[in-house]
Every structure is written in structure tokens, then in C-alpha cells.
Amino acid sequence: MPQIHHEGDSYVTEGDESVLDCLLRHGVSVSYGCKAGACQSCLMQAGEGALPPESQKGLKDTQKYDKQFLACMCRPQADLEVAKLRTVAKTYTSQVIEIEHLSAEIVRIRLAQPDGFSYRAGQFINIVTPNNVSRSYSLASVPELDDYLELHVRRIPSGLVSTWLCDHLKVNAHLTISEAMGQCFYVPTRHEQPLLLIGTGSGLAPLYGIARDALRQGHSGPIHLYHGSSHQDGIYYVEEMSALADQHPHFNYTPTLSRPHELPKIQLGRAHEMALKSVNRLSGWRLYLCGHPEMVQGTKQKAFIAGASLQDIYTDPFTFTQHPPKAV
The missing domain is CATH 2.40.30.10 (Translation factors)
Incomplete structure (x- = not known):
């Protein structure tokens, strides 16, 4: 029978037993909830060994790329090395x-x-x-x-x-x-899939990296990047992004300001609203949403209603913490 290798110990599975049930039977403390693959509380990461496809069903491509899997749905056919997800960063x-x-x-x-x-x-x-x-x-x-x-x-x-x-x-x-964390990155699957990247303010940072990484890896589908702000100081890298668009015909860059202005190359409007209006249906699209939390959450909901799969929506909301000034 297949063995589960975990933190230096090995456990033999019984019958059609899942990784989760095997570990629990041997007294290993593992987080879990529904035991049906829905809550994703039992997410683990694989090392050596092959993962059954059903153990990654419903996960994002980025999670699959990291060899994350649902322990409750994983019934290995051969020996498998597993580990709990890291909770303390290096x-x-x-x-x-x-x-x-x-x-x-x-x-x-x-x-x-x-x-x-x-x-x-x-x-x-x-x-x-x-x-x-x-x-x-x-x-x-x-x-x-x-x-x-x-x-x-x-x-x-x-x-x-x-x-x-x-x-x-x-x-x-x-x-x-x-150490680096987060699931908002490009995975080289479905190279022809259209990508929609929307960011506000410094939310351009991850999108700039993701767009260049996708182009580097030969993504052939259209890539549309919308970057917006309510004021001029929030718009930057216009020349760099424009140069990237000139070099790659299937990459489109749209900088926007939501307040009236007379700046060249900058369109008037909100980035997320303009982006969603540019596409009738988002079925089959992959989206990356970065920046203001309200924009990220609101656009995620609208994108889902417009047909985007939740597995194809990657988000990075930027929460801001202000420190009140000291009393004088």
C-alpha cells in the first residue's frame, strides 16, 4: 500500500484511504473541516510523488503550480511526501x-x-x-x-x-x-487565454511584473492592462508601459485618471469601469486585480457576474494602515 511521508515519519494507507484520514488515524494534527473538498481547510503541499487530479480540483492554477492539494480528496496510488502549509514566513x-x-x-x-x-x-x-x-x-x-x-x-x-x-x-x-508569499502570479498554462489586468495606484507594481513575466513565457493571448488613479501622482511608469506595448502587439496598456485633466496619453475614467466595459463577457478570461480593496472586491464580483470563473480571478488588495498623529 502507498506510504505517506510527513515530517520524517511514514504512514501506510489502508484501502482507499485519503491522506487526511491516514494522518488523523495516526494521531497527526492536521487542519480540516468539511472533508469533502469544499472548505479547503485541509490544504497541504506535496513534495516527491504524483498527485491524483481529483486532489487539486477547484484550486487555482497558482496553487496547483505550488503542488498544493486537498488532503481529504487525495487518495495516492504511490508513495507521497506531504507537508503542512507554512504559517511562519522565513x-x-x-x-x-x-x-x-x-x-x-x-x-x-x-x-x-x-x-x-x-x-x-x-x-x-x-x-x-x-x-x-x-x-x-x-x-x-x-x-x-x-x-x-x-x-x-x-x-x-x-x-x-x-x-x-x-x-x-x-x-x-x-x-x-x-520570503515571498501570495498566489497572484502568472502560471504558464493556457497560453492563448486572454488576460485582463486592473490596478490602481501602486497596484501597478505586481501587474508590471505579471505582464512582463507572461510575455517572457510566450503568452500568445491578448493582454489588457488598465492602470488608474484619482490624481496625477498616482499614475507612473507611463513611458515604460507604453514601450512594452510597442514591443508586443498583443499587449494593450490603458492609463486612466478619474478626474478631468489635460494630460496626453491618459484617458478619462475609472480603470475598472473602463476595463469591464471593454469586454462583453469574461467567460474564459483570466483576471488580476490589484490595488484599492474596494476596487478589488467590487470588480471581482462584477467579473464573476460577467462570466469569469472564480478560479481565474487573482486578487491583491492593498490595505492601508494610518498612524494617528500624536497629540500636542
């Missing part, structure tokens, strides 16, 4: 190699990639300040194209971490960062 020390103010609101920070650090374009890392305050920032860089980690930091009024990063961080300083 940390690394990284050196600041470049700081550039792209606008009054957006600062680009490039970090040296630490030894042993791996990531996919569009994932995020946590940055820890000297005062042990942590915030998440998405990666705009592509590991196969860039020899650094690129972050786009939006200055938040009274924001502890963003203010420190934008105003006080210096080149050559060292930062404590976490």
Missing part, C-alpha cells in the same frame, strides 16, 4: 541598492536579492522596520529578467512604514524582509 536581510521618487506619491525601491531567496513576479514580501512594524509590498521585478527586487511604495499620510521608506531609508541600508 526572513532575510537585503541591502537597498536604489531609491527613486517616481512621483510625489510613488517611490521605487530596489533591493539586492538575498542568497536563497526565490519568488514569482507579482508575489509580495513583508518589510520589517527597526521598530518591528511590518507591512506588505508587492514585487514588480521578474526573477528571470531582473537581478534585484523592485518595490513601488505609495506614501500614505501618517503611515509609519511608508513614511519611513519614502523619507528616511537610505541606499546601502539593510532591510529585514520575509
Whole structure:
């Protein structure tokens, strides 16, 4: 019978037993809920060994790519190495190699990639300040194209971490960062599938990485990227994105401002509204939504109503934490 290898121990399955039931029978503490593949509480990650297709049914392509599976639905036909999903992130020390103010609101920070650090374009890392305050920032860089980690930091009024990063961080300083996390990245499946990328403000960061990664991997379907803001300082990388569109005819870039303006190349309107109006039905599309939480959640709902599968909608909502000013 197949054996389950977990944290140095091996357990023999009985009959048509699932990985979850085998581990529970041997007294291994495993998170679970419905035991029917619906709640996804029993998600685990496989190492060596083949996963039955039914064990990944209903998961996103990014989860399948990471060899995540539902333990309750996994009935292996051969030996399988399994592990619980990580709950505590590894940390690394990284050196600041470049700081550039792209606008009054957006600062680009490039970090040296630490030894042993791996990531996919569009994932995020946590940055820890000297005062042990942590915030998440998405990666705009592509590991196969860039020899650094690129972050786009939006200055938040009274924001502890963003203010420190934008105003006080210096080149050559060292930062404590976490390992890369998140499921908002490109997976090279269905190369002909149309992609719709929508971001607001610094939500362009992961989309910039995802778009370049998709193009690098030969994605042949149309790619539409809409980047919006309510004010001029939230729009940046216009020349870089336009150049990318010039190089790749199937990549379309639309920068937008929701307030009246006279800027060339920038359309008037809200990015998510313009994006959804450009497509009648989203069945078969893959979407990446990054930026303001209300935009992300609202657009996700509208995209689902318009026919997009939830498995094809990847989100990265940017939550903002403001620190109230001290009383005088």
C-alpha cells in the first residue's frame, strides 16, 4: 500500500484511504473541516510523488503550480511526501541598492536579492522596520529578467512604514524582509487565454511584473492592462508601459485618471469601469486585480457576474494602515 511521508515519519494507507484520514488515524494534527473538498481547510503541499487530479480540483492554477492539494480528496496510488502549509514566513536581510521618487506619491525601491531567496513576479514580501512594524509590498521585478527586487511604495499620510521608506531609508541600508508569499502570479498554462489586468495606484507594481513575466513565457493571448488613479501622482511608469506595448502587439496598456485633466496619453475614467466595459463577457478570461480593496472586491464580483470563473480571478488588495498623529 502507498506510504505517506510527513515530517520524517511514514504512514501506510489502508484501502482507499485519503491522506487526511491516514494522518488523523495516526494521531497527526492536521487542519480540516468539511472533508469533502469544499472548505479547503485541509490544504497541504506535496513534495516527491504524483498527485491524483481529483486532489487539486477547484484550486487555482497558482496553487496547483505550488503542488498544493486537498488532503481529504487525495487518495495516492504511490508513495507521497506531504507537508503542512507554512504559517511562519522565513526572513532575510537585503541591502537597498536604489531609491527613486517616481512621483510625489510613488517611490521605487530596489533591493539586492538575498542568497536563497526565490519568488514569482507579482508575489509580495513583508518589510520589517527597526521598530518591528511590518507591512506588505508587492514585487514588480521578474526573477528571470531582473537581478534585484523592485518595490513601488505609495506614501500614505501618517503611515509609519511608508513614511519611513519614502523619507528616511537610505541606499546601502539593510532591510529585514520575509520570503515571498501570495498566489497572484502568472502560471504558464493556457497560453492563448486572454488576460485582463486592473490596478490602481501602486497596484501597478505586481501587474508590471505579471505582464512582463507572461510575455517572457510566450503568452500568445491578448493582454489588457488598465492602470488608474484619482490624481496625477498616482499614475507612473507611463513611458515604460507604453514601450512594452510597442514591443508586443498583443499587449494593450490603458492609463486612466478619474478626474478631468489635460494630460496626453491618459484617458478619462475609472480603470475598472473602463476595463469591464471593454469586454462583453469574461467567460474564459483570466483576471488580476490589484490595488484599492474596494476596487478589488467590487470588480471581482462584477467579473464573476460577467462570466469569469472564480478560479481565474487573482486578487491583491492593498490595505492601508494610518498612524494617528500624536497629540500636542
